[in-house]
Amino acid sequence: MSRPAASAEAREQRINQLLDAAISLWLQHPGRVPSVAEVADRAALAKGTVYLYFKCKEDLLLAAHERHVAAFFDALIARASRRKRMDFDDMMRLTREHIVGVTAFLPLATLVAGLMHKGVSPEASQAFDRRIAERLTTAGELLCNHFALPGAAGGVRLLMHSYALILGLWQLVGCEQPICTSADVSAMMLPDYPSELDAALRALWRGTFDQELSHA
Numbered sequence: 001m002s003r004p005a006a007s008a009e010a011r012e013q014r015i016n017q018l019l020d021a022a023i024s025l026w027l028q029h030p031g032r033v034p035s036v037a038e039v040a041d042r043a044a045l046a047k048g049t050v051y052l053y054f055k056c057k058e059d060l061l062l063a064a065h066e067r068h069v070a071a072f073f074d075a076l077i078a079r080a081s082r083r084k085r086m087d088f089d090d091m092m093r094l095t096r097e098h099i100v101g102v103t104a105f106l107p108l109a110t111l112v113a114g115l116m117h118k119g120v121s122p123e124a125s126q127a128f129d130r131r132i133a134e135r136l137t138t139a140g141e142l143l144c145n146h147f148a149l150p151g152a153a154g155g156v157r158l159l160m161h162s163y164a165l166i167l168g169l170w171q172l173v174g175c176e177q178p179i180c181t182s183a184d185v186s187a188m189m190l191p192d193y194p195s196e197l198d199a200a201l202r203a204l205w206r207g208t209f210d211q212e213l214s215h216a
Contacts, residue, residue: 018054022064027103027104033058033115039060060113065108067127068098072098077096077139086146103124148209
């Protein structure tokens with residue numbers, strides 16, 4: 001019989017084993033969600049161990065996605081907590097390191113968006129929403145120390161708009177099977193997704209601050 005890990009450190013280690021295994025399997029076969037048995041086998045743990053921490057295979061992938069998102073927010077909050085003034089280049093560096101540069105981040109985010117209302121348990125979905133909202137609010141508040149934003153709500157909106165742009169542009173032109181396949185349209189874009197993303201995010205942030213300044 002599987003038992004929960006005795007310490008918080010051991011519990012975290014087991015969970016990370018399972019999340020690493022789930023991501024590895026999914027990247028090998030992105031057309032389907034790996035089963036609980038497959039994940040347990042890849043992690044060299046008993047199948048029952050998975051159910052100590054996750055109700056279903058979809059919850060596993062949601063947790064893997066949350067780990068990605070948490071890493072980005074942890075890095076952003078750590079940087080924004082420093083006195084040294086942040087600028088847009090700091091945000092792009094964090095975006096490249098923790099979102100664009102993480103192989104599974106954007107494809108997994110796309111998959112999870114479809115699973116949130118189909119497969120993911122309500123408990124896991126609600127807990128995910130709550131924790132992400134907390135991180136968003138903290139980050140939004142801290143960004144006000146560095147940028148001309150109208151309070152935490154303005155910071156949250158800018159981060160949400162930025163994420164929508166990052167994910168949407170990736171789905172449009174950056175992924176292996178992009179939505180946009182028109183050669184004429186592609187010829188008008190910058191030569192690669194990172195370059196196009198940089199330009200698009202700069203325009204979004206510049207427009208946001210210009211709008212705020214005009215309303216001041």
